[in-house]
Amino acid sequence: MNGVKTDTSGPSTRTGRSEGSGRKSGGSQPDRKVGAEVWERFVAGEDVGQDVRPEILASWLRCRDEHQVDPWRERAPNATGEESQHGLEDGIVVAELAGLAKSISAEAQEMNGLAAVADREGRVLAAWGSTRTLGGASTRNLARWAAWAEDQAGTNGLGTALEQSGATLVTQAEHWCVGFHDWTCAGVAIRDPVTGHPLGVLDISTYKKTVPQAVCTWLAKLVAPIEAQLQDQASRSRSELLSAFATHERPARSVLAAADNGGRFVAVNEEGRRRFGIAESAFDAASSPGHLDVGSVEFKNLILEAVARAHADHQWIGTAELSPPMADTELVVSFQPVISQERVAGVLIRSPGPKGERLTPAAPPAHASLSRVLGVRAQRLLVLAPEEIRFAEADGNTVWMTTDQGRMRAFGRGLSALEERVHGHGFLRVSRQSLVNLNRVREIAPSFKGGFGLVMDGSPEEIVPVSRRHVAEVRAILGL
Numbered sequence: 001m002n003g004v005k006t007d008t009s010g011p012s013t014r015t016g017r018s019e020g021s022g023r024k025s026g027g028s029q030p031d032r033k034v035g036a037e038v039w040e041r042f043v044a045g046e047d048v049g050q051d052v053r054p055e056i057l058a059s060w061l062r063c064r065d066e067h068q069v070d071p072w073r074e075r076a077p078n079a080t081g082e083e084s085q086h087g088l089e090d091g092i093v094v095a096e097l098a099g100l101a102k103s104i105s106a107e108a109q110e111m112n113g114l115a116a117v118a119d120r121e122g123r124v125l126a127a128w129g130s131t132r133t134l135g136g137a138s139t140r141n142l143a144r145w146a147a148w149a150e151d152q153a154g155t156n157g158l159g160t161a162l163e164q165s166g167a168t169l170v171t172q173a174e175h176w177c178v179g180f181h182d183w184t185c186a187g188v189a190i191r192d193p194v195t196g197h198p199l200g201v202l203d204i205s206t207y208k209k210t211v212p213q214a215v216c217t218w219l220a221k222l223v224a225p226i227e228a229q230l231q232d233q234a235s236r237s238r239s240e241l242l243s244a245f246a247t248h249e250r251p252a253r254s255v256l257a258a259a260d261n262g263g264r265f266v267a268v269n270e271e272g273r274r275r276f277g278i279a280e281s282a283f284d285a286a287s288s289p290g291h292l293d294v295g296s297v298e299f300k301n302l303i304l305e306a307v308a309r310a311h312a313d314h315q316w317i318g319t320a321e322l323s324p325p326m327a328d329t330e331l332v333v334s335f336q337p338v339i340s341q342e343r344v345a346g347v348l349i350r351s352p353g354p355k356g357e358r359l360t361p362a363a364p365p366a367h368a369s370l371s372r373v374l375g376v377r378a379q380r381l382l383v384l385a386p387e388e389i390r391f392a393e394a395d396g397n398t399v400w401m402t403t404d405q406g407r408m409r410a411f412g413r414g415l416s417a418l419e420e421r422v423h424g425h426g427f428l429r430v431s432r433q434s435l436v437n438l439n440r441v442r443e444i445a446p447s448f449k450g451g452f453g454l455v456m457d458g459s460p461e462e463i464v465p466v467s468r469r470h471v472a473e474v475r476a477i478l479g480l
Contacts (some may be wrong), residue, residue, distance in 0.1 A: 036173045036181065037326035043071050049200050055164060056174045057314045058374055058411055059155040061383070062163070063176040067151040072181050074179035076141040076153040078473025079123040081097040093199040094119060094189050095345040100202055102128050104222070109133065113206030116142065120198045122149030130268055136207055138178055143325070152179060157185030165191075165413070167216035184210045188219040192227055193234045194264045196413075232342075240340035242267055244348060255333065261344060263300040265292040272349075275331060295432050295469070302359055303335070303347060309357070310337030310344045317356030335359070373421055374411035375401055382409060386425035390440045390456045391464050392418055394433045402462065431453065431467035432476055438477065 019046040034052055042048045042060055048058060051089050065067045094117060095451030101115040105128035108115040112138055114129025124146045126136060137143065151158040154176025168190040173181050176296065186207035189198040202219060204211070238260065240374035245258040245267045253274055258270040268278055276295075283292055294300050302320050309316045338345045364366040373389060375382045388404045399410040399418055410418050419427065419435055426439040441456040451471060474480075 006132040029145075034171070035175045039071075039173045039178075039181075040168060045393075046120060049380055049382070050450070052174075052381075054260065054379060054411065055154060055160075055168070055375050056170070058379045059150060059160050059372070060176055061372075064156045067154075069151065069154040069176055071154070071176055073154065073177040074140070076146045076148050076177075077140070079121075079145050079147040090120060090199050093226060093230075096124060097190065097200045097202045097223070098126055100222050101126065105129055108206075111204070111206045111398050112209045113204055113354040114142070116158065116203045116205065118148060118158055118201045118203065119160070120200060121147075122152065122162055122201070123147055123354040124158075135208060135414075137205065143206060143348045151178075155186035156180060157205065158201055161186075161187030161189045161201050161203070162198045167219045169193065169211070169213060169216050171210050182208050186211060186214070186215045186219060188223055190230070192261070193227070193231045194237075194260050208303070218300055237261075237340050237345035238266060241338050244338040244345075248348060249349065255331065255461060257348070257349040258338070258346060259294070259303045260291060260347060262291075263294065263296055263303040263307070265420055266346070268292075270469060277467070293416060293428060293432055297416060297423075300416065303349075305359055306335035306337075306347050307344060310335075314339050314344070317354050319353075319356050320359040373401075373418070375408040376411050377406065382408060386422045386427070387439065389422070389427075389435070390437055390458050390462065391454075392435045402456070402458065404458075428470075428474065430464060430470050430478065432462050436464050441478070442478065444478070 033109055034056070038048050038051045043064075052060070061428070064071075097117040101117045105115050108128070111131050112133065114127050114133050116124055116127040118124045122144065124144055126144060127137070127142065129137070129475075134143070142148070147153060148156055148158045150156075150163055153159055156175055156177075157168055157170045160170060167186060169184070169186045171184045175181055175183065183205055185203055187201050187203040188202040190387070202223060204215065204219070217262055221466060223322065230439075230452050230466075237395070241258050243259065245256065248258055251271055253270040253271050255269070257272045258266050261265050265283075267276075267283075268276065278292070294303065299322060302322075306318050309318060315343050316336060316337060316394075319332065320335070321330045323330060331351055333349050333351040334356060335353065336348045336350065336356075373384045373386055375384055382405060384401075384403055384405065390404075392399050392401045392410065394415040398412040399412050399413070399415050401408055401418075412418070412421075415435055419429060422435075422437075425437070427435055427437050430436050436454055440457050441454045443455040445453040445463055446457050447453055447465070451468065453463040453465045454474075456464065
């Protein structure tokens with residue numbers, strides 16, 4: 001990823017989506033300026049949902065309820081700990097972003113601002129701008145080795161870009177911390193195309209001067225070549241993973257699967273599909289082109305743990321016990337990394353397979369203390385209690401929730417993310433696309449070949465089919 005050429009003519013005349021960027025310019029248009037009085041009302045505990053963009057309100061909720069960031073903070077804190085290296089990918093991406101930040105410093109200065117680059121943890125690595133602007137920024141600690149992640153500095157362009165997809169614009173009083181209300185900042189994070197994890201972030205911050213929403217389109221266009229190269233690299237890694245799968249595929253009753261670094265299946269042999277309850281056509285479904293959710297938070301966490309161990313040691317091998325829905329006994333599997341050009345392309349999951357370090361499933365993170373889920377409807381962010389959700393259905397990475405307040409899109413991407421969010425509140429995955437609140441099931445509707453659907457208490461027409469893979473588990477839980 002060297003020699004990236006970009007257009008740095010600035011955002012002044014750009015509107016809409018950039019051509020070929022493949023990225024939305026981020027969030028809804030801030031057609032109304034959020035005044036300090038709106039911020040003060042939210043800090044005081046009032047409902048301001050109609051006065052704030054959904055992505056900003058979601059960030060404020062994270063800052064207040066999850067991170068408990070002091071809204072009266074005047075400066076960003078210093079980063080703690082030693083500077084860490086996250087691997088080759090991060091180093092290359094950060095170096096590319098630093099080159100971009102330096103190349104657009106003149107445009108940033110024209111906007112009375114600066115350009116900065118930070119790592120995946122929101123730690124500023126370098127900033128470029130006029131001496132005067134850099135000096136003013138330093139009073140708020142917008143300088144090297146300062147911590148600007150949301151959990152440290154609240155809502156801001158750099159930190160909030162790490163939390164959500166697309167370029168992010170945060171204007172003045174939209175910042176969570178009062179010390180940053182004189183600033184407007186826009187950030188765009190580069191993400192691993194497989195895992196979705198951020199690798200680095202490019203930011204422009206201006207003092208006492210707002211910038212148009214078009215700056216987000218401009219930033220998206222700047223980073224598009226880097227994203228394209230990462231996508232090409234991900235495609236090559238996937239090809240290597242499929243090649244390794246084909247090399248190890250054997251007949252008879254042995255399980256073989258290949259999973260990518262995001263914890264998703266990219267290939268499963270016939271015996272594996274039988275044991276894991278996967279239809280042969282599952283990989284061809286529109287909701288999962290070329291890859292498939294493993295359908296279990298615990299199993300996915302095992303794969304992600306195996307990937308993390310493999311990144312640290314390419315020779316590592318792990319072993320774990322699984323309880324597949326279509327197996328009568330525990331299935332002992334091995335995890336073996338597939339290495340492509342000194343990078344981890346994914347892992348092979350085999351049974352039987354070589355023995356290695358024992359792994360145990362990690363429990364999903366508990367969010368019961370927060371007791372809220374965010375939904376979006378008509379550009380408004382709604383805060384729901386888990387018990388208000390009857391069921392949720394995935395359409396690709398988009399999740400639709402049927403709730404007591406009507407049908408709405410979940411704020412965030414992926415059914416697994418929602419499943420983790422409501423863990424401990426009586427929800428169960430009954431198919432790869434459906435998550436049901438068992439406390440809201442009213443009756444059982446039998447179907448063909450011993451299957452059944454769950455009739456929810458909202459309406460007799462609300463019937464959620466239970467997939468063959470999950471029938472036994474649902475019957476046991478419901479005492480059928």
